Amino acid sequence: MAEPLLALDSLAVHFTVGSLLAGGVKVLKAVDGVTLDVKPGECLGLVGESGCGKSTLALAIMGLLPPTRGRLALEGRDIKTVDRMATARTVQMVFQDPYASLNPRQTVRRTLADPLRIHGVTDKAEIEARVADMMAKVGLRPEQADRYPHEFSGGQRQRIGIARALILRPKLVICDEPVSALDVSIRAQIINLLLDLKDELGLAYIMISHDLGVVEHVSDRVAVMYLGRIVEQGSWQEIFEDPRHPYTRALIAAIPDPFHRAVVVETAKAKGEIASALNPPPGCHFHPRCPLKQDVCVREVPALDPVSPGHLAACHFRDLAGTPATALRPPR
Amino acid sequence: MRMPRLRLKGGTSLWIGGTLVAVAIAVAVAAPLIARTDPVMDANLMNAEIPPGLEFPFGTDAQGRDIYSRIVYGARISLTVGIVSQILNSLIGVTLGLTAGYWGGWWDDVVTGLTNLMLAIPSLIFALAIMAILGPGLSSLLAALGLTAWSYSCRIARAQVLSLKSQGYIQAARILGYGDLRIMFTQVLPNILGPLIVIATLGMGGAILSEAALSFLGLGIRPPFPSWGSMLSEARDQITTAPWLSVFPGLAIFFTVLGLNLLGDGLRDILDPQSTTRRT
Numbered sequence: 001m002a003e004p005l006l007a008l009d010s011l012a013v014h015f016t017v018g019s020l021l022a023g024g025v026k027v028l029k030a031v032d033g034v035t036l037d038v039k040p041g042e043c044l045g046l047v048g049e050s051g052c053g054k055s056t057l058a059l060a061i062m063g064l065l066p067p068t069r070g071r072l073a074l075e076g077r078d079i080k081t082v083d084r085m086a087t088a089r090t091v092q093m094v095f096q097d098p099y100a101s102l103n104p105r106q107t108v109r110r111t112l113a114d115p116l117r118i119h120g121v122t123d124k125a126e127i128e129a130r131v132a133d134m135m136a137k138v139g140l141r142p143e144q145a146d147r148y149p150h151e152f153s154g155g156q157r158q159r160i161g162i163a164r165a166l167i168l169r170p171k172l173v174i175c176d177e178p179v180s181a182l183d184v185s186i187r188a189q190i191i192n193l194l195l196d197l198k199d200e201l202g203l204a205y206i207m208i209s210h211d212l213g214v215v216e217h218v219s220d221r222v223a224v225m226y227l228g229r230i231v232e233q234g235s236w237q238e239i240f241e242d243p244r245h246p247y248t249r250a251l252i253a254a255i256p257d258p259f260h261r262a263v264v265v266e267t268a269k270a271k272g273e274i275a276s277a278l279n280p281p282p283g284c285h286f287h288p289r290c291p292l293k294q295d296v297c298v299r300e301v302p303a304l305d306p307v308s309p310g311h312l313a314a315c316h317f318r319d320l321a322g323t324p325a326t327a328l329r330p331p332r
Numbered sequence: 333m334r335m336p337r338l339r340l341k342g343g344t345s346l347w348i349g350g351t352l353v354a355v356a357i358a359v360a361v362a363a364p365l366i367a368r369t370d371p372v373m374d375a376n377l378m379n380a381e382i383p384p385g386l387e388f389p390f391g392t393d394a395q396g397r398d399i400y401s402r403i404v405y406g407a408r409i410s411l412t413v414g415i416v417s418q419i420l421n422s423l424i425g426v427t428l429g430l431t432a433g434y435w436g437g438w439w440d441d442v443v444t445g446l447t448n449l450m451l452a453i454p455s456l457i458f459a460l461a462i463m464a465i466l467g468p469g470l471s472s473l474l475a476a477l478g479l480t481a482w483s484y485s486c487r488i489a490r491a492q493v494l495s496l497k498s499q500g501y502i503q504a505a506r507i508l509g510y511g512d513l514r515i516m517f518t519q520v521l522p523n524i525l526g527p528l529i530v531i532a533t534l535g536m537g538g539a540i541l542s543e544a545a546l547s548f549l550g551l552g553i554r555p556p557f558p559s560w561g562s563m564l565s566e567a568r569d570q571i572t573t574a575p576w577l578s579v580f581p582g583l584a585i586f587f588t589v590l591g592l593n594l595l596g597d598g599l600r601d602i603l604d605p606q607s608t609t610r611r612t
Contacts, residue, residue, distance in 0.1 A: 062507050088509035101500025105522040114518070115508040164504060 003076055004037035005172050005204050006061065006091070011035070011070035012228075013053075013060045017278065028278050030056040032228035033070070035304070038172060043198065043205040045219030045236075047212060047251060049274045053228040054208045055096075058176045061206075062093055085119060092165040094194075096177040098157035102149040108135070108160055109145040112167050119168060130167065137200070138163045139193060155186035159193065166197065174206045179214060191218060212255050216240055224248050227277055227285040230304060234311035244313035244320075246270075246290050284316070292317050346598020352591025360407040367401040371558045374398065381574045391576040393566065395556075399576065402558035403584050409559040410588065413473055413543040414536040420478030421539075422485050422532045429489025430516050430524075434497065443486065450483040456542060463551040473552050477539045485531045492524035526600045533596030537589035544585055560585050 013031040018024060030053045038044050048054050059065045061072065063079065072079045074090055095101035102111065112131045121127055132142040138159040149157055158178065165173050175194065179187040195218060198205060209215050215222060222239040224232040224247060232245040243249045250270035270289045275281055281288050287297040296316050304314040359366065379396035382388050390399035432443035450458075459476040466472030496502060497520075505515050544561030546552035548568075553559035555566060560581040567577035 059503075062503075064503060064506060085509045088507060091507075093504065093507050095500040095504065097500055101504055103501040103505075103519055103523070106518075114510075118509055118514070161500075161504075164508070168508065 004073075005040045005075060006036075006038040006206075007071075007073040007076075008034055008036045008061070009071040009073070011057070011060060011072055012068045013056050013065055014068040026278050029228050029280070030277060031060060031067075034225075034228075034230055036223060036230065036233070038204050038206060040171060040204055041198075041202050042220045043207055043218050045215035045222040046206055046208045046225060047210065047215050047222060048225035049210060051274055051277065052225045053277070054210075054225055055176055057225075058093065058174050058206070058208055061174060062091065063087060088115075088170075089119065089168045090170055091172045091174065092168065092170040094158075094161050094165045094173060094175045094178045097181050098154050098161055099149075099181075101161050102157055102164075104149055107146050107148055108140070108163075111160065111164055112145075115164070115167055134163045134167050137166070137197065153186075154182050155190060158182060158186075158190050162190075162193065162197070166201065166203075169201070170203070172204045172206070174208065176208045177210070178207075180209065180211060187214070194218065212251055224251065227275060227280050229285065229314065230312075231286065231315070232313045233304070234307075234313075238308070238311040242311075244307050244311070244318045245286075245315045246292050246317075247286050248313075250289075284314070292320070343598055343601055345594040346602065349591045349594025349596070349598055352587055353595050356407055356411060356588045356591065359404055360411045363404045363408055367398075367404045369398045369401045371397065371402040371405040372556045374401075381570070381577075383574070384576050390580045391574070393563075393574075393577055394570065399563075399580050402563060403560065403580055406558040406560045406563060406581065406584070407588075409470065409553055409557075410540045410543060410561075410585070412470070413477060414540040414588075414592070416474050417477035417481070417539045418532045418536045420474070421482040421535060422528065424479070425482035425485030425487075426489045426521075426528060428482070429486040430493055430520065432486075433490040433493025434512065434516055434520065440490075443490070447483045447486050447490075450480070451487075455480045456545060459542060459546060460549070460551060463546060468551055468554050470553065473543060473546065476546070477542055481535060481538065481542075484535065485528055488527050488531055489524060492527065493520055496520055496523060530596040530600050533592045533599070537592040540585060540589055540592075 010033045011031060012029065012033050015028040015030060016025050017028050018026050032053075034053075034057060036044070046054055046057070056065065060067050063084070074082055074087060079087060106114075109131055112134060113127050116127050116130060121130070131145060135142050135145060140156065140159055140163070144152075149160065152160065162178075178194065179190050182190060191214060194205065197203060205218070207215060207218055216236070219236055221235050222233070223230050224239070224245065226247050232239065232243065232248045239248060240252065243252060246268070247270065249268040253268040254270075268291070270286075271291075272289050275285065275288065281298075283299050284290070284297045284302050287293045290297065292315075294316070300316070302314045302316045302318075304312045305318065306312050307318050374397060376396035379388070379392050380394050382392045382396075384391040388398055388400065390403065392398055393402070428443045428446075432440040458480045462476040462480070463472055466475060502515060502519055505519050510519070540560075543552055543559065544564060547559050547561030548565040550565065553562050555562055563581040564578055564585075567574070567581070571578050
């Protein structure tokens with residue numbers, strides 16, 4: 001097995017909120033002990049509801065938020081010992097909002113050429129060639145290089161964002177909801193572009209999304225996150241065809257199915273809303289919404305233990321197979 | 333009949349303001365050429381307090397000096413004070429505000445505290461104190477006005493940085509390995525320039541008014557040298573008997589400050605790239 005490109009070992013990011021004067025200090029455990037790895041060339045889908053800590057995890061991996069504890073290793077080396085510039089050439093990020101993620105006062109050329117200059121590419125012809133090449137790769141015409149972001153549509157802006165992430169030739173790209181801000185008609189184009197680039201450049205992705213449809217389409221492996229913890233992790237088939245955590249089943253049951261190809265199993269749906277990360281329920285965080293809840297769920301935190309090699313689930317009833325989220329409707 | 337539509341880039345306020353400021357600057361630069369007499373030396377008590385007329389378009393003062401020539405020379409002082417003091421204020425305020433907003437932490441606390449302190453002291457009183465220490469004159473006037481009014485641009489800059497800091501492109505720049513200074517000056521500053529330019533041009537008008545106030549109080553430009561403020565100061569005893577002594581310097585201040593304010597507004601409009609779409 002190849003050495004993991006990125007390895008997280010019980011990584012936690014906590015924030016303190018409030019003050020001693022106003023209601024007391026509370027600790028917000030946005031990411032609470034996440035262990036994950038990403039191998040070269042693979043796409044890991046990271047799924048979860050809004051507020052479960054996906055984006056915080058992304059920012060921590062990018063070094064924008066300091067981890068409270070745990071280890072983050074890039075190509076086997078602790079990220080704290082790796083030079084910031086070397087990290088930049090290894091991991092990059094595509095942002096959710098294509099409108100806020102491009103500097104409105106920089107042309108595309110500058111957005112793409114400046115990082116090269118900062119990373120020591122001084123030859124003008126080389127910079128020019130790499131910018132033009134990258135624009136072509138993401139499907140932009142080179143003559144659009146001197147335009148400003150507001151002259152582009154949302155989908156084109158996201159292409160610029162992808163070009164910027166790839167201009168330093170990284171090995172891992174974290175895509176934080178790369179299509180959720182785009183029109184539905186554009187999403188497939190951007191997803192396919194990301195997949196083409198992955199094959200062409202041998203990239204690894206962490207695809208963060210709350211949209212299981214997207215994750216199902218692109219991911220080799222999937223990790224499901226709930227309130228700062230990974231609750232289930234496994235290959236694409238294992239997650240979608242044999243989900244062992246009731247939260248995973250609830251997510252799958254919630255995929256819109258306009259053509260009613262499947263019958264949603266009513267008990268698979270999650271009740272209520274995600275709890276506040278400031279005041280998570282004791283034991284298994286999911287128990288207030290869980291159809292399988294027993295007393296043990298309130299008392300004990302379930303460990304993320306294997307169901308089968310490579311398929312992990314953090315549920316006391318992980319071996320209770322055969323409660324599918326959906327059943328195929330018999331053909332009429 | 334259809335009137336041809338006049339399309340002005342940046343709108344009318346930019347053009348009216350720009351014209352007023354350009355006229356003021358042109359007058360200041362060309363003062364020796366367009367002044368009719370020497371503003372200080374050509375006193376002639378025989379001509380004292382002549383109302384505006386053909387011989388003296390703006391009239392004469394108590395010493396018989398031509399008001400028009402004195403206003404022309406006064407433009408040099410007013411504009412120098414306005415422009416130089418605002419450059420000083422902006423440099424101090426933007427540097428402090430940008431670094432405080434971006435770095436946060438103890439530095440932010442220090443800068444915010446200092447800003448609040450500066451805002452709590454009436455700036456004219458502060459300027460008076462500096463003038464009292466340094467003594468009257470142009471350079472102490474520049475120091476008094478250029479070091480006391482930076483808190484506005486500092487506050488604006490800091491608030492703008494705070495709202496921009498979480499934008500994706502700032503995060504992207506950090507991820508790409510941009511240094512802090514590079515992010516501040518290439519990513520943040522160009523995007524907060526609009527309001528800062530408006531603040532600076534408004535401040536120029538304010539500085540011209542403060543110069544007038546200080547000169548009026550006798551702490552700015554000393555007679556017999558002409559500044560619009562000192563002319564107003566000298567004219568205050570004759571405001572009922574010879575109103576032209578105060579009306580014309582007052583109008584000069586009014587139009588220059590108005591021009592600066594309109595210019596600031598207009599500049600903000602064209603500095604925003606979203607307001608001008610290029611055609612392909």
